[in-house]
Amino acid sequence: MKVIIDTDRCISAGQCVLAAPEVFDQRDEDGLVVLLNPSPPADVAVDVKQAATLCPALAITVED
Amino acid sequence: MLRRVVIVGASAAGLTAAEALRRRGYDGTLTLIGDEPYPPYDRPPLSKQILAGTWEQEKVVLRNNEALSELGADLLLGHTATGLDAAGRRVLLAGGGAVGYDALVIATGVTPRQLPGADLAGAHLLRTLDDALTLRAHLLDRPKVVVVGAGFLGAEVAAVAREMGLEVTLVDPLPVPMHRQFGERIGGVSLRLGTGVSRFIQAAGRVAAVELADGSVIDADLVVVAVGAAPATGWLTRSGLSLVDGVECDSRCQAASGIYAAGDVASWCNPHFGARMRLEHRMNATEQGIAVAGNLLGDDLAFAPVPFFWTDQYDTKIQAYGIFPPDAEFQIVSGDPGERRFAAAYGRHGTVTGVLGWNSPREVRRLRQLVVDRAPWTTLTTPSLVSPLAAR
Numbered sequence: 001m002k003v004i005i006d007t008d009r010c011i012s013a014g015q016c017v018l019a020a021p022e023v024f025d026q027r028d029e030d031g032l033v034v035l036l037n038p039s040p041p042a043d044v045a046v047d048v049k050q051a052a053t054l055c056p057a058l059a060i061t062v063e064d
Numbered sequence: 065m066l067r068r069v070v071i072v073g074a075s076a077a078g079l080t081a082a083e084a085l086r087r088r089g090y091d092g093t094l095t096l097i098g099d100e101p102y103p104p105y106d107r108p109p110l111s112k113q114i115l116a117g118t119w120e121q122e123k124v125v126l127r128n129n130e131a132l133s134e135l136g137a138d139l140l141l142g143h144t145a146t147g148l149d150a151a152g153r154r155v156l157l158a159g160g161g162a163v164g165y166d167a168l169v170i171a172t173g174v175t176p177r178q179l180p181g182a183d184l185a186g187a188h189l190l191r192t193l194d195d196a197l198t199l200r201a202h203l204l205d206r207p208k209v210v211v212v213g214a215g216f217l218g219a220e221v222a223a224v225a226r227e228m229g230l231e232v233t234l235v236d237p238l239p240v241p242m243h244r245q246f247g248e249r250i251g252g253v254s255l256r257l258g259t260g261v262s263r264f265i266q267a268a269g270r271v272a273a274v275e276l277a278d279g280s281v282i283d284a285d286l287v288v289v290a291v292g293a294a295p296a297t298g299w300l301t302r303s304g305l306s307l308v309d310g311v312e313c314d315s316r317c318q319a320a321s322g323i324y325a326a327g328d329v330a331s332w333c334n335p336h337f338g339a340r341m342r343l344e345h346r347m348n349a350t351e352q353g354i355a356v357a358g359n360l361l362g363d364d365l366a367f368a369p370v371p372f373f374w375t376d377q378y379d380t381k382i383q384a385y386g387i388f389p390p391d392a393e394f395q396i397v398s399g400d401p402g403e404r405r406f407a408a409a410y411g412r413h414g415t416v417t418g419v420l421g422w423n424s425p426r427e428v429r430r431l432r433q434l435v436v437d438r439a440p441w442t443t444l445t446t447p448s449l450v451s452p453l454a455a456r
Contacts (some may be wrong), residue, residue, distance in 0.1 A: 009123075011108075011374055012381055013347070014429035031381065031425025053080075053354070056346045056372075058106065058126065 002063040005023050005035050009059035019054055020047035033059060066085040066166050067092035069360065070155055072145045073171030074098025076106065076346065077327025079126055080353030081169050081360075085102040087362055094137040095163055097155065099144040102193060103132060110196040112376055116227065117200060125195065145172070148303035150320060167360050168349050169323040170300070170311050171353070174293035174344060181264045186271035187287040190221060199288065201245065203228055207285030210235060210274045211357055212261050215377040218290035222253045223377040233282050235261060235274065255284070293344065295329045310342045315366035316359045317352060324360055336368040336438075337387055337417065345373040370435050380404065383428050386418030386435040395444050397431060399424055407431055411441040 002021065012031030014022035022044050025034040040048055052060040069085060071078045074096045082096055098104070104126040111120035132139065140163075147156035154162040176189040186207075188199045203209070203225055214236035222234045232253045238261030242386040256276060264287065265273040273283045287296045295310035304320070306312040311325035318324050325332075327349040331342040348371060355367040374383040392410040397419070399406030407427045410418040416439045421428025434443065 011376065012383065013372065013427055014375060015347070016431060018117075018432075020146070026426045026429065028426055030423075030427075031340070031383075053083075054350060056108070056350065056374075058182035 001040055001044065001048065003035060003038050003040060003048060004061040004063070005033050005058045006061070007032050009057045010039055011057040011059075013055045013056050016051040016060060017054065019051035020044055024051060066248050066360070068088070068095075068164060069093070070095045070163050070165035070167075070387045071099065071168065071169040071171060072097045072155055073169075073173055073329070074104050074141060075138065075171065075173055075325065075327070076104070076126065076349035077173070077330075077353040078169065078171035080099060080350045081326055081357045082135055084354045084357035085360070086135060090357075090361060092166075092181060094135070095140060095161070095165075097140045097143050097145055097157070099142070100192060100194075101142040103129075103139070103141065105193055106346075107191075107349070110193060110216055111190055111258070112224065112447065113219065114193070114196045115190075115200050115203070115224045121193065121197065131200040145299050148300050148305070149305050150305070152325065153322065166322060168323045169322065169353075169356055169360070169384040170329060171327045171349075172296040172299070175296045175298075175326045176289070176293045177291050179261065179264075179289050179291060182212075182266060182271075182287065182289050184266050184271045185269055185286075187264065187289060189289055190217065191293070202286055203230065205285075206230060207269045208283055209233070209286050209288065210282050210284040211288045211290060212236075212274070213290035213292065214238075214255070215255065215290060216294060218288065219377050220375060221288050221290060227378070233284075235259065235276065237261075237277070239297075242260075256280075263338060265418075284310070293328070295342070297329065304349050315368075316358065316364065317367050324356045325389070332367060334368055335366045336370065339387070341371075341387070343371050343373075345371055347372040370432060381423055381425055382420065383425050384418060384420040385432040386410070386416075386429065388418045388420070392417060392439060398427055409434065409444055411444075414441045415439070416441060416443065 010033045023037050023040045052062045105124040144158040145155050146158050154164050156162050169438045176191045209225045209232045211218045213235045214234050221233050234253050237255045259276045262277045263275050271287050273281050275281050298309045310329050310331040311319050313319045315333045317332050328344045333340050351369050388410050390410050397407045397409050405423040407421045407424045416434040419431040
């Protein structure tokens with residue numbers, strides 16, 4: 001699984017961190033998404049897909 | 065047997081419901097009806113990046129063509145639903161057609177409110193992509209701008225116009241909710257708060273000025289009317305559904321047998337707050353679309369989200385979780401409003417109901433847990449309880 005983020009879209013909602021804290025974090029200064037692991041393991045795949053679905057700014061793309 | 069699902073409204077809530085149904089294994093027919101000619105697109109960027117011209121129009125598309133075709137849905141774009149025959153389980157379309165369903169999802173969103181006398185050349189509403197592109201084209205002529213309505217939409221439009229270097233006045237009959245923090249001027253926008261608009265003055269069929277209730281007159285080449293929106297339920301008037309403030313649903317987002325609603329148009333009982341609510345928030349469109357799809361497939365689960373919304377104006381990011389009743393208690397939890405970076409809590413009846421972050425996205429996301437936990441208001445007066453949470 002490969003995760004791609006588009007920080008130009010990110011609105012710092014932090015929904016990704018709530019859904020998959022192992023894979024996403026936010027920058028302290030402006031809350032923009034930080035991708036902790038661009039190739040997360042299979043056991044968090046459901047959480048990562050949930051993060052992509054919930055992101056209100058469509059900033060996360062997941063490729064299998 | 066569920067074999068035909070019809071979704072009216074092809075924006076975020078409708079599209080999300082359709083995708084969630086497929087993800088959950090629904091393999092019957094799926095019809096998505098949208099009155100705009102465009103494939104599903106996202107609205108929050110319209111009053112921000114699209115209006116400012118920093119994004120190309122293509123970037124607001126919610127799904128590419130490949131993803132849309134994988135959905136296996138009949139996309140009836142540019143088709144307007146004009147009525148609902150609930151007894152016959154049919155959605156009636158403009159032009160005389162009808163689409164039958166076993167289950168219906170109503171996701172028609174909202175329609176911007178118009179002001180009397182604002183039906184003039186030079187006066188604009190902003191809801192659709194076409195509205196945004198038209199407004200941007202006119203802003204490029206460098207008009208003198210009056211924005212009527214200092215809600216989030218009006219404030220965002222004023223911010224964009226101001227950043228384009230235009231002369232902008234923001235008018236609102238009420239003090240804005242965050243007037244204290246905004247002060248007298250927001251980034252160079254003149255504020256005329258506490259004064260409503262009494263009429264639009266025209267010259268040769270175009271708007272020329274706005275007269276306020278106190279008799280003062282503000283010259284304007286262009287007016288943006290951003291005074292809120294009403295649920296788009298006109299087509300349901302004779303459906304038999306209860307339409308008090310949107311489509312009235314139970315906690316399952318169900319309005320009647322086989323009929324559900326999601327997104328801006330849906331009013332439902334949120335058991336987390338023990339309150340009926342209708343939210344015009346982007347996040348809610350996604351979450352409610354998913355919830356409705358699940359209930360339609362038999363989940364029978366109450367929809368009990370902690371609402372989330374945000375607005376970006378100039379270099380300020382405001383983000384909020386929960387609800388913010390007018391009579392709520394208010395307390396700064398961290399940071400300093402003077403430094404334009406803080407987080408605050410709102411509470412009612414001794415319970416935290418909402419948290420708001422002003423340029424503090426990370427902090428407010430952590431504080432969200434207070435709303436999830438329905439934390440006692442007294443939690444906030446015990447620094448040792450808040451600080452570990454805030455620092456986590």
